[in-house]
Amino acid sequence: MLTHNLGYPRIGSKRELKIVSEQYWSGKTSRKNLLQVGKNIRKENWLLQKESGIDLIPSNDFSFYDQVLDMSLMVGAIPKRYQGLLTNKLSYLDLYFAMARGYQKDSYDITAMEMTKWFDTNYHYIVPEFYKNQEFTLFSTKVIDEFYEAKEIGIQTKPVLIGPVSYLLLGKAKGESFQTIDLVNKLIPVYIDLIKKLVSLGAEWIQFDEPFLALDLTKKEKEVYKQVYLKLKSSFPDLKIMIVTYFESIQDNLELIADGLLIDAIHIDLVRCPEQLDVVLENIPERIHLSLGIVDGRNIWKNNYQKSLEYIQEAKARRKENTILIAPSCSLLHSPCDLDLEEDNQNLSTEIKDWLSFAKQKLRELSTLKALTLSEKGDKVFENLERNIRSHENRSNSERIHNSEVDEKVKAISKQDIVRENSFNLRKEVQHKNLNLPVFPTTTIGSFPQTKKVRSWRYQYKKGNISLTQYEEYIKEEIIKVIHWQEEIGLDVLVHGEFERNDMVEYFGEKLNGFAFTKFGWVQSYGSRCVKPPIIYGSVKRPNPMTVDWTLFAQSLTSKPVKGMLTGPVTILQWSFVRDDQPKSVTCNEIALAIRDEVQDLEDNGIKIIQIDEPALREGLPLKQVDHKSYFEWAIQSFKIASSAVSNGTQIHTHMCYSEFNDIIDEIANLDADVITIECSRSQMELLNAFADYKYPNEIGPGVYDIHAPRVPQDEEIIELIRKAQKYIPIDQLWINPDCGLKTRGWEETEKALKTMVGAAKQLRKETLQTV
Numbered sequence: 001m002l003t004h005n006l007g008y009p010r011i012g013s014k015r016e017l018k019i020v021s022e023q024y025w026s027g028k029t030s031r032k033n034l035l036q037v038g039k040n041i042r043k044e045n046w047l048l049q050k051e052s053g054i055d056l057i058p059s060n061d062f063s064f065y066d067q068v069l070d071m072s073l074m075v076g077a078i079p080k081r082y083q084g085l086l087t088n089k090l091s092y093l094d095l096y097f098a099m100a101r102g103y104q105k106d107s108y109d110i111t112a113m114e115m116t117k118w119f120d121t122n123y124h125y126i127v128p129e130f131y132k133n134q135e136f137t138l139f140s141t142k143v144i145d146e147f148y149e150a151k152e153i154g155i156q157t158k159p160v161l162i163g164p165v166s167y168l169l170l171g172k173a174k175g176e177s178f179q180t181i182d183l184v185n186k187l188i189p190v191y192i193d194l195i196k197k198l199v200s201l202g203a204e205w206i207q208f209d210e211p212f213l214a215l216d217l218t219k220k221e222k223e224v225y226k227q228v229y230l231k232l233k234s235s236f237p238d239l240k241i242m243i244v245t246y247f248e249s250i251q252d253n254l255e256l257i258a259d260g261l262l263i264d265a266i267h268i269d270l271v272r273c274p275e276q277l278d279v280v281l282e283n284i285p286e287r288i289h290l291s292l293g294i295v296d297g298r299n300i301w302k303n304n305y306q307k308s309l310e311y312i313q314e315a316k317a318r319r320k321e322n323t324i325l326i327a328p329s330c331s332l333l334h335s336p337c338d339l340d341l342e343e344d345n346q347n348l349s350t351e352i353k354d355w356l357s358f359a360k361q362k363l364r365e366l367s368t369l370k371a372l373t374l375s376e377k378g379d380k381v382f383e384n385l386e387r388n389i390r391s392h393e394n395r396s397n398s399e400r401i402h403n404s405e406v407d408e409k410v411k412a413i414s415k416q417d418i419v420r421e422n423s424f425n426l427r428k429e430v431q432h433k434n435l436n437l438p439v440f441p442t443t444t445i446g447s448f449p450q451t452k453k454v455r456s457w458r459y460q461y462k463k464g465n466i467s468l469t470q471y472e473e474y475i476k477e478e479i480i481k482v483i484h485w486q487e488e489i490g491l492d493v494l495v496h497g498e499f500e501r502n503d504m505v506e507y508f509g510e511k512l513n514g515f516a517f518t519k520f521g522w523v524q525s526y527g528s529r530c531v532k533p534p535i536i537y538g539s540v541k542r543p544n545p546m547t548v549d550w551t552l553f554a555q556s557l558t559s560k561p562v563k564g565m566l567t568g569p570v571t572i573l574q575w576s577f578v579r580d581d582q583p584k585s586v587t588c589n590e591i592a593l594a595i596r597d598e599v600q601d602l603e604d605n606g607i608k609i610i611q612i613d614e615p616a617l618r619e620g621l622p623l624k625q626v627d628h629k630s631y632f633e634w635a636i637q638s639f640k641i642a643s644s645a646v647s648n649g650t651q652i653h654t655h656m657c658y659s660e661f662n663d664i665i666d667e668i669a670n671l672d673a674d675v676i677t678i679e680c681s682r683s684q685m686e687l688l689n690a691f692a693d694y695k696y697p698n699e700i701g702p703g704v705y706d707i708h709a710p711r712v713p714q715d716e717e718i719i720e721l722i723r724k725a726q727k728y729i730p731i732d733q734l735w736i737n738p739d740c741g742l743k744t745r746g747w748e749e750t751e752k753a754l755k756t757m758v759g760a761a762k763q764l765r766k767e768t769l770q771t772v
């Protein structure tokens, strides 16, 4: 039985890659240094995995930005708008970053590629752009270089590629309409080229990530799967092809995998879908090795050895031991790096720490499980099993995890608690009278630039170098500046800027009971951006108001409305590491009740507009159609618990971004928020089609410019987008705002962009008045 790993976090345990990338982008360090830091991280990760007793160690799991973008460069899927950069001899790395971040320099003005969520995770990938007559060529040798690099330090790795079918399905057809999967015959020769090189360097196993193989597939997609793996196997009969699935069960595609695919191993996610083990053992023949994904790659709880050993025993009873592998459920990209770094962390007690395991610890868990499988009772390694059992007992018996008062409150939630006083039409009238806004009201999504300065104050405060009063004074100064600036440029609905927040989820977690925090538990979200998801270990409760003081302070500075700014229950749940000992729906309701109290407090204090962000609503959607309904039932209910306590005149906003929303318009409408601001600009307002078809009843602010990249939009671009929006949405339902919050932007581009946006709104208002 072998242990193997599917991918290790590449940001570095102290976010070394993030730091150096951002320095490189701002011209503060050399390309050579950036490349060196990347190399050091790869080496460290490989050696760590070796020391931890992992038999098959991955390569090409490293990335300077995103593994899907790496694939696009690998196969030469470079959209035309970057060709000029190519011929102008921009380095490979700078071309790569230009595709990810856009390029606005030396008379170039090129937009970035679209970015979207990686399945149901908070990781975002760069969406490949495909054209009907797309050609592919082997453009980059990254995978070969990294295989060789590992070999040089004595490690024979298993290169990781995104499988050709999943790669095509992850992309988007541009220009003429067609199915991306139709490009498969053009793509395969490039994979073959690549594999040929890897095999000649001595690669024995190659891991093909094919997450779509665990999802609903069309007949055609199944057929393509067959063709592709037939072609690959017949080209490389001696190569061991491992197909990796995760986040869902393969049970609906067993026949295809067992009879249709010429492969040597299949990996399944037993953490998400333990129930598939039985049918998989029944149906997958022994000639295909079976990799059991038993250590949770998506959450931070310590592995339950007893349960894992049962799975292994079950497999051993039904197939030869040397056809079994064990692994994390998915790539450890989604786990924080190292629990050992959390020494003297007061927000993570020794008791709770004993319940947890991060990427480094998860590797050890795998080798311990292997050792336990191979040894006899009484061997020393069994002490590990006993310790593990004790940890789990301590956790389930701990007094920290349940609070009967919260349980009672959740049980007492009634139908009345989840509907607004009146329907939207009536509320709208009261709100419009109340707020008296112009047509095309302008607003932003909440955050303004989180500058180094603001972050370093927080850092200094947390370290004890400055007092709380001093820290709050600094934040107040920022709020004063940002309120005045918003008034000056003529925005209609203002925000306080969220300067006091480290992150929109972590901040609320810190204020709620039942959450623990790490110091170094960073997980990559996209590019250099990371999050430190808080850990929900117990009942959630709001001991005190969380945002009221800051919001009132901001409102006291202006006569324009300031939006109260909250993160919604589904998003707090989805972006935290959530307890696995009760249904998510229950935890979500607990959070919803806390947010409801906060909404009520804001209203009681005279705040007229309250935004409850739910950018992760779509992300939480189960990956298979059959499970959608039950998810939406509790997710929508949670949002409504949080938002429905207010009177007609209080305007509830929500905000969503980074996802495809076309297929969930019904559910978005069911939230019954008075206004939704939604990301739209990267997809050129495509989304609004769906809203228009649906005759979406409430108000909408489709994002009019992309905030992911520093690029400043032109006047005409914004006007063009608003005109487009007007074709779909009646004017009296339209708001004007950016795609998302501005926390990742600098002030320079923010000022220019928002002035342009307000200018565009003013111009359109004039035109509208003339036509009336």
Ligand SMILES: Nc1nc2c(c(=O)[nH]1)N[C@@H](CNc1ccc(C(=O)N[C@@H](CCC(=O)N[C@@H](CCC(=O)N[C@@H](CCC(=O)O)C(=O)O)C(=O)O)C(=O)O)cc1)CN2
Binding pocket: 122, 450, 452, 455, 456, 457, 458, 459, 501, 502, 503, 504, 505, 506, 525, 526, 528, 529, 530, 531, 532, 575, 615, 658, 743, 744
């Ligand atoms: N949780 C979450 N998920 C999300 C989003 C989001 O906002 N939050 N947005 C969407 C896109 N994803 C994003 C994810 C992260 C960031 C982001 O800006 N992350 C920041 C970190 C934010 C943070 O936690 N900041 C802390 C810690 C900052 C820090 O690095 N401190 C330094 C010291 C600071 C100094 O002195 O310079 C240190 O600890 O060493 C703070 O402000 O307090 C980053 O990577 O840079 C943005 C978008 C989808 N998913």
Ligand code: MET
Binding pocket: 445, 446, 447, 498, 504, 565, 613, 615, 655, 657, 740, 741, 742, 743
């Ligand atoms: C990822 S959604 C972000 C919403 C939040 N209010 C912000 O402006 O940053």
Ligand SMILES: [Zn+2]
Binding pocket: 445, 615, 655, 656, 657, 658, 739, 740, 741
């Ligand atoms: Zn957003």
